[in-house]
Amino acid sequence: MQRNALLEVRGxxxxxxxxxxxxxxxxxxxxxxxHAIMGPNGSGKSxxxxxxxxxxxxEVTGGDALFDGKSLLRMAPEERARAGFFLAFQYPVxxxxxxxxxxxxxxxxxxxxxxxxxxxxxxxxxxYVQDKLRLLQIDPAFLERSVNEGFSGGEKKRNEILQMAxxxxxxxxxxxxxxxxxxxxxxxxxxxxxxLRTPDNAVVLVTHYQRLLNYITPDYxxxxxQGRIIKTGDxxxxxxxxxxxxxxxADEYRARQAA
Amino acid sequence: xxxxxxSYLERLLPGQAGAPASSPSWLTELRARALERANALxxxxxxxxxxxxxxxxxxxxxxxxxxxxxxxxxxxxxxxWLIPEAASxxxxxxxxxxxxxxxxxPESGVVVAPLGRxxxxxxxxxxxxxxxxxxGTDEAFSAVNTAWLRDGAVVLVSRExxxxxxxxxxxxxxxxxxxxxPRSLVVAERGxxxxxxxxxxxxHSEVGLTNAVSEIHVxxxxxxxxxxxxxxxxxxxxxxxxxxxxxxxxxxxSVSIAxxxxxxxxxxxVVQAGEGTDFDIDGLALISGRQLADTHSFVDHALPxxxxxxxxxxxxxxxxxxxxxxKILVRPGAQxxxxxxxxxxxxxTQRAQVDTKPQLEIFADDVKCGHGATVGQLDAEQxxxxxxxxxxxxxxxxxxxxxxxxxxxERIALPSVVRRLEDAIVRRTQKESxx
Numbered sequence: 041m042q043r044n045a046l047l048e049v050r051g052x053x054x055x056x057x058x059x060x061x062x063x064x065x066x067x068x069x070x071x072x073x074x075h076a077i078m079g080p081n082g083s084g085k086s087x088x089x090x091x092x093x094x095x096x097x098x099e100v101t102g103g104d105a106l107f108d109g110k111s112l113l114r115m116a117p118e119e120r121a122r123a124g125f126f127l128a129f130q131y132p133v134x135x136x137x138x139x140x141x142x143x144x145x146x147x148x149x150x151x152x153x154x155x156x157x158x159x160x161x162x163x164x165x166x167x168y169v170q171d172k173l174r175l176l177q178i179d180p181a182f183l184e185r186s187v188n189e190g191f192s193g194g195e196k197k198r199n200e201i202l203q204m205a206x207x208x209x210x211x212x213x214x215x216x217x218x219x220x221x222x223x224x225x226x227x228x229x230x231x232x233x234x235x236l237r238t239p240d241n242a243v244v245l246v247t248h249y250q251r252l253l254n255y256i257t258p259d260y261x262x263x264x265x266q267g268r269i270i271k272t273g274d275x276x277x278x279x280x281x282x283x284x285x286x287x288x289x290a291d292e293y294r295a296r297q298a299a
Numbered sequence: 300x301x302x303x304x305x306s307y308l309e310r311l312l313p314g315q316a317g318a319p320a321s322s323p324s325w326l327t328e329l330r331a332r333a334l335e336r337a338n339a340l341x342x343x344x345x346x347x348x349x350x351x352x353x354x355x356x357x358x359x360x361x362x363x364x365x366x367x368x369x370x371x372x373x374x375x376x377x378x379x380w381l382i383p384e385a386a387s388x389x390x391x392x393x394x395x396x397x398x399x400x401x402x403x404x405p406e407s408g409v410v411v412a413p414l415g416r417x418x419x420x421x422x423x424x425x426x427x428x429x430x431x432x433x434x435g436t437d438e439a440f441s442a443v444n445t446a447w448l449r450d451g452a453v454v455l456v457s458r459e460x461x462x463x464x465x466x467x468x469x470x471x472x473x474x475x476x477x478x479x480x481p482r483s484l485v486v487a488e489r490g491x492x493x494x495x496x497x498x499x500x501x502x503h504s505e506v507g508l509t510n511a512v513s514e515i516h517v518x519x520x521x522x523x524x525x526x527x528x529x530x531x532x533x534x535x536x537x538x539x540x541x542x543x544x545x546x547x548x549x550x551x552x553s554v555s556i557a558x559x560x561x562x563x564x565x566x567x568x569v570v571q572a573g574e575g576t577d578f579d580i581d582g583l584a585l586i587s588g589r590q591l592a593d594t595h596s597f598v599d600h601a602l603p604x605x606x607x608x609x610x611x612x613x614x615x616x617x618x619x620x621x622x623x624x625x626k627i628l629v630r631p632g633a634q635x636x637x638x639x640x641x642x643x644x645x646x647x648t649q650r651a652q653v654d655t656k657p658q659l660e661i662f663a664d665d666v667k668c669g670h671g672a673t674v675g676q677l678d679a680e681q682x683x684x685x686x687x688x689x690x691x692x693x694x695x696x697x698x699x700x701x702x703x704x705x706x707x708x709e710r711i712a713l714p715s716v717v718r719r720l721e722d723a724i725v726r727r728t729q730k731e732s733x734x
Contacts, residue, residue, distance in 0.1 A: 093687050096679065121689035129687075133680045137702030146698065147688035154689065186702075203688060 044070045046211050046242050047092075047112075051103035053267075054091045060101065061087045063267035069211065072239045076253055076278060077246045079264035080286050085246045086130055088264070089215045093127040094120055107211065122154035126209030128200035130216040130246075134188040140199070141183040144169065148206045172205040176232045193220035201232045212236075213244045218252035230255030250282040263289045304342045307359035311443065312337060316365050316480070319415050319449045325426050326418065326448070333435040333445035340439040352622045352654040353564060353593040358536045363478040363508050365447065366393045370473040372502070374400060377469070380500050383715050386464030387411040389452045392471050394479035396450050408460035409493070414451040414482065424455050428486045432514040432542030432570070440538045444480045444512040451482030454495055458518075462493035465526075465713060469498045472531060475505035483513040487521040489546075494524040496716070499539075501532040501559070513541040517549040519573065524552045526711050530723070531559035533588060540566045547573025554711045557584040557592045558723060569607075570599040571633070578607040583707035584623075585727060587616035587647075595624045598640075600633040609640040612707050614700060615651035616727075626658040627668065634665045642672040645703050647696075697728045704728075 047069040054062040061084050069075055079085050091098045092105055094117035105112045112120055135143070141162075148168075149159040160168055173180055176198050188196050197217055204212050214233065218226055233243060233256055245252060253261075253275065261277040262269045263286065270293040271277070281289070315334060318327055342359065343350040372392050377400060381388070389411060390400035396413035403411050410417065417425045435445025452468040470481045485495050499509055509531060517523045523543075531537055537560040545551050557563050569578050584592035598607050613621035621644065629636045644653040657670040677699050685695035701724055708720045 095683055116692070117683060117686040118689050118691050121687055127687055129684070133678070133684045135681055135684070135699070135702065137706045138698060143685075143688075143698070146694070147685075147690060150691075150694070151689040207688065 044072075045106075046071050046108060048106040049103070050105075052088075052091070052100070052105055053102040054087065054098050054100045056087070056098050061098075061267055062091060064103065065267075065269060067262065067269060069242045069244060071210070071242055073242045073260065074237070074256060074258045075242070075244045075260045075262065076258040077244060077262045077264055077269070078248065078250075078278065078281055081248065083264045084267040085264050086215055089127055089213045089246050092125070092213060093117060121207070122151050124210035126204055126207055126212040128197075128204060128212065128214040128217055130219065132188045132196045132200055134186070134191075136186050136189050138187045139183075140185055140187050141166075141169075143187050144183070144203065144206060147203065151207050169206065172202055175205060175235060176202055177228050178202060194222065194225035197221060197225070197229055198232075201229055205232065205236055210241045211244070212241070213246060215246045216248065217245065218247055218249060226252065227255060250278045253278045265290050265293065303356060303359045304344050307342055308337065308439065308443075310362070314364060316447045316449050319418060321419060323418060323421075323426070329430055330446055330448055333442050333448075336436045337439060337442040337446050340442055342439045349595065349624070352620075353562070353591060355562065355564075357562065358508065361476070361506055363476055363506070365479065366474040366477045369393065369395050369397070372397065372400060372471060372473055376502060380469060380498065382465065382467045382496060382713060384465055384713050385467040385496065386462070388467040388469060389413060390469045390471065391450065391452065391481060393474050393477055394450060394470070394481055406462060408457035409462045410453065410455040411466050412453050414453050414484070417453045417455075422455065424486055425453060425484065428514065428516050429484055430514070432516070432544050433512050433540055435512070438540075440510050441512050441540045444482060444510050444540070447480040448482055451484060454483075454485045454493065456487045456491040456493045458488045459490040460488075461491065465494040465496055467496045467498060469500065470509065470511065472499070472501040472507050472509060472535065473503065474507075475503050476507060478508040478510065481509065481511040483511070485513070485515040485523065485525075487515075487517050487523045489518040490520045491518065492522045494526070494712070496526040496528065496713070498528045499531050499537065499559075501535055504532040504534055506534045506536070507532075508536045509538070511537075511539045513539070515541065515543040515551070517543065517545040517551050519546040520548045521546070522550040522552075524712065525554075526713065526716065527553065527555040527565070528716070528720075529555070529557045529559055529563055529565070531563075533559060533561055533590060535560045537563040539564070541568070543567070543569040544572045545569065545576040545578065548575045549573065550577045552579040553581065554707065555582040555594070556708065556720060557582070557586070557594070558727070560590065560592070562591045564593045565595070567594070567596040568599070569597070571601045571605045574602045575604045576606070578605075580607065580609040581707050581710050582611040583614070583704055584612075584621050585614040585704055585724060586619040586621060587727065588619060589617070590619045591622070592619075593622035596626070598627045598638070600627070600629045600636045600638060602632060603634045603636070605633060606637045607639070610707060611642050612704065613644045613653050613655075614647065614704050615645065615653055616647040618648070618650040620652040620654075622653070623655040624658070625656070625670075626660065627670070629661040629663050629666055629668060631662045633663045636663060636666040636668065638666070638668045640670040642670075643703075644672070644674040645700065646674065646676055647700065697725070700728045701725060
């Protein structure tokens with residue numbers, strides 16, 4: 041195992057309803073790094089993110105994903121979260137009747153408790169959360185609403201980043217954190233993510249477009265196609281993809297495979 | 300089963316409770332008429348369409364009697380059930396008024412009293428209103444309640460009076476294996492306003508029967524908030540009937556919560572007696588074990604410009620069974636009726652069962668009416684989302700179940716009641732997820 045490798049994915053395959061979507065993913069993410077996974081729609085990017093989070097609809101059929109040297113795949117979704125894995129969802133689910141503040145506090149305290157740290161009572165939590173709200177320019181009234189219910193696209197994405205800020209994960213995967221955001225919201229989200237970066241954590245951005253990468257500079261850019269990572273480069277690769285599309289990468293890959 | 304049902308009434312009827320002291324002749328006649336009807340009527344069985352999903356036969360197999368002596372209750376035993384916001388509290392022990400446990404705050408234009416006192420004071424409003432909505436002549440349980448009528452809770456609010464603080468009517472079942480017949484009468488005169496909490500509690504966990512009847516008269520432009528809490532023991536039988544009549548521009552808002560009883564049945568009938576009435580009728584049944592909770596509601600839009608909203612939720616755990624039958628009738632003259640009804644049901648286990656039947660019968664052509672029903676389990680995506688934030692599966696399920704139920708509970712405008720019910724729901728859902 042490489043030093044400081046937070047996540048090591050080896051030959052990961054997964055299926056949904058009997059159809060194989062992931063066909064052998066290889067990926068290493070070290071602390072302090074930012075990775076971007078790009079690729080056309082249907083390439084398996086979101087499936088990969090959900091498999092790592094433990095979504096019950098996906099069946100892992102082979103390979104492994106080590107988080108801090110331990111197999112993520114053997115952990116329940118909540119154990120992954122408590123260990124420091126976080127997925128910001130592309131489509132966060134609405135939960136009518138569950139107040140955002142009580143949800144956030146429950147999640148925060150559960151994760152804190154699991155890490156052997158003190159839990160916060162409602163008043164203490166309220167103080168703690170205010171700082172994070174400012175960071176993401178979120179109206180405090182937002183806490184009294186039901187989780188994601190009636191939120192705009194931008195509000196939902198910001199609520200995901202707010203959870204990331206509260207739970208302080210070591211590895212965060214942001215699934216299409218930029219989709220549906222106007223330029224101001226995109227800046228706020230990107231700025232929030234940048235502020236949350238430390239040498240000890242890592243971020244994986246799953247995105248279809250390059251524009252988020254104007255604000256968060258990745259160390260590595262991976263191209264995913266048909267359930268595999270077929271090319272890896274640096275941030276220049278994202279610009280090239282923006283210019284040339286994805287087809288040439290797939291062509292190159294097929295040529296390499298054929299050789 | 301029919302033989303059992305018949306012998307139930309035969310066994311019951313000779314034991315009719317005595318009439319209240321100095322009973323006026325109209326009340327004696329009322330009781331006699333109801334007794335005669337009870338003799339002629341038949342108790343329901345599952346062969347009756349209205350009882351198809353709710354088998355009352357276990358009730359007919361047990362021998363239950365009205366307690367002969369008033370049980371003693373320590374004031375401390377009341378503590379968990381008190382409502383600090385309430386202005387007045389009438390407490391009934393096994394159906395009899397308990398003055399020592401009650402507390403009545405005198406308020407001008409507001410009468411909160413046991414039936415006996417209003418009779419001795421010859422308040423004519425009682426005679427004018429009692430058994431005018433639920434007559435006790437067409438259905439066996441309310442007939443028996445009326446035939447047994449000797450005590451009850453009376454709330455009378457005079458014209459244009461605003462009884463600001465809630466009035467708590469607490470019916471305690473104290474003696475095991477007893478049958479009680481609580482009765483409540485609420486009259487809100489023209490332009491008045493009040494909040495009444497009708498509350499059924501058992502202090503024991505043995506079998507017993509509560510056969511309760513309530514009548515609520517909402518006068519012209521008056522507004523009544525009605526909270527009904529049924530939190531009896533899980534071996535109890537509970538049959539409740541409530542009739543509401545709302546005059547022109549009157550407003551009736553109710554929230555009914557059923558948490559207790561082995562078998563409970565609540566019949567709510569709300570009748571529009573004037574134009575421009577406004578009803579909000581919400582309900583929650585939260586049951587587990589082998590409980591059965593049945594709500595039958597009937598909203599009768601008889602005149603133009605009526606509005607009604609109804610949300611009924613059932614949360615069903617273990618092998619429990621919830622029944623909802625909600626009928627909304629829009630009569631030919633009831634133009635411009637605006638009515639919506641929702642039945643939302645959450646099944647927590649494979650064995651849990653719900654039968655829901657929303658019924659909309661419309662005979663007017665210029666109306667806006669809608670209804671819908673859903674039956675489902677907790678949403679897997681919601682459970683996963685919460686788990687991905689560190690919550691255990693059981694904590695995630697509890698939180699979602701709580702949120703589902705809390706939507707109805709929060710419509711009760713009494714913070715202490717909301718808080719206590721939410722605590723009860725949390726305890727219930729946690730027990731559920733451990734089992």
